[in-house]
Amino acid sequence: GAGVSQSPSNKVTEKGKDVELRCDPISGHTALYWYRQSLGQGLEFLIYFQGNSAPDKSGLPSDRFSAERTGGSVSTLTIQRTQQEDSAVYLCASSLGVWGALGETQYFGPGTRLLVL
């Protein structure tokens, strides 16, 4: 079975452009998580989905960020009007169940390295 995959693996964009990051979770995993890690910094939680819905979107850094998940599978993180401070590694993880439930172990993808010039 394939693990969590993310695309693109690297993305260089110009300030002001929109970018779309994709996450393909492990088949059958109902929970999906997005994190961000700036260069040399710690982890930052962005959002998680249980099925297609996100209980709390307040972890997204600004209203330029949006995330959706369709069909209980693939998720897309979109950043509009990118800024240099958006440069980071964007990580996706999935798990069979949500926190505290059976199958809570999260499996991470390799990440998308975003550089905004």
Add this chain to the structure above:
Amino acid sequence: QQPVQSPQAVILREGEDAVINCSSSKALYSVHWYRQKHGEAPVFLMILLKGGEQKGHEKISASFNEKKQQSSLYLTASQLSYSGTYFCGTEPGTDKLIFGTGTRLQVFP
């Protein structure tokens, strides 16, 4: 709001033990632990839920004291593979995590 991890860095020889602490100023619903090696994605270790839970994962175990709003990660008989940065993530019951600044652990032969 960010939980405080201590110590910031630990250096061990193989076989030695270590304890990493995570303290929050807010009431917590759960605590999550991750390990990340340089240049790699994080690896999920475990989640501890409110209720004073303790869990073990190989030679790595953790405890959660919700009254004290803190969690401790115990690494016993450390191996070279334990090297990395350990992050705790605290959940104050709001369906999102707040991560600590991390503890860098290095294990030498």
